[in-house]
Amino acid sequence: MSAAPLVGYSSSGSEDEAEAGARVRPGAEGRSRRGQSPLPGQRLPVPSSVLHMFPGTEEGPMDDSAKHGGRVRTFPHERGNWATHIYVPYEAGEEFLDLLDALLCHAQTYVPRLVRMEAFHLSLSQSVVLRHHWILPFVQALKDRVASFQRFCFTADRVKIYTNQEKTRTFVGLEVTSGHAHFLDLVAEVDRVMEEFDLSTFYQDPSFHISLAWCVGDARLQMEGLCLQELQGIVDEFEDSEMLLRAYAEQIRCKSGNKFFSMPLK
DSSP: OOOOEOOOOOOOOOHHHHHHHHHHOOTHHHHHHHHOOOTTTTTOOOOOOHHTTTTGGGGOOOGGGGGGGGGOOOOOTTTTTTEEEEEEEEEEOOHHHHHHHHHHHHTTTTOTOEEEEESEEEEEEOOOOEEEHHHHHHHHHHHHHTTTTTOOOEEEEEEEEEETSSSSSEEEEEEEEEEHHHHHHHHHHHHHHHHHHHHOOOOOSSSOEEEEEEESOOOHHTTTHHHHHHHHHHHHTTHHHHHEEEEEOOOOEETTTTTTEEEEOO
């Protein structure tokens, strides 16, 4: 079985000037206190209260892949750009986590560097970039598009191996086997919003799934074949797996940077 692509995470000039302004020449402070003007080209210290008046305009920290497990950004961080992703959240119960532990324990005998996902979802879009001032109009357009959708039931019980487009990460996922048409209907509306904002639409033949675990690099050779068959066997034999892996899509969620927007389905 071939792996499917994942449906899918500098200092400012003003800061440099503030630092330069704080470095006054020795004795200059004393002269300014006696009412004397500063020397030509000399900057007075900028109060810290002024420096922190506009935190939203500060540049974010430089990307460091060591801080997030070696993951590499799909696109570089740029000031004012917000990584945005649309998905259906999946709330994992205790029994689901028990199944996940069994799958991960076995999969790690083939790929020890696999780690468990911290949260679970089914993607409805690729990760795209929005300018900050477009976030609220984008979310409103999305709300308008999905306002008439009703919640629906789906089942995700087929183990599948995925990679991202760059083949820099590998994922173990549970693919949707019923409810696929409902997800396609949602994606059609999401794609229309993407087109309105001149953003990339979803994949032509998407494989909707819940990602369970991931690792850095392309681990398809180790995981496809026997490993995949054994993982599927664990799912099939798990107690009440048929009912356990059936769930409701009750809302759509949009994550843009550190902001979350939820859109309940009817």
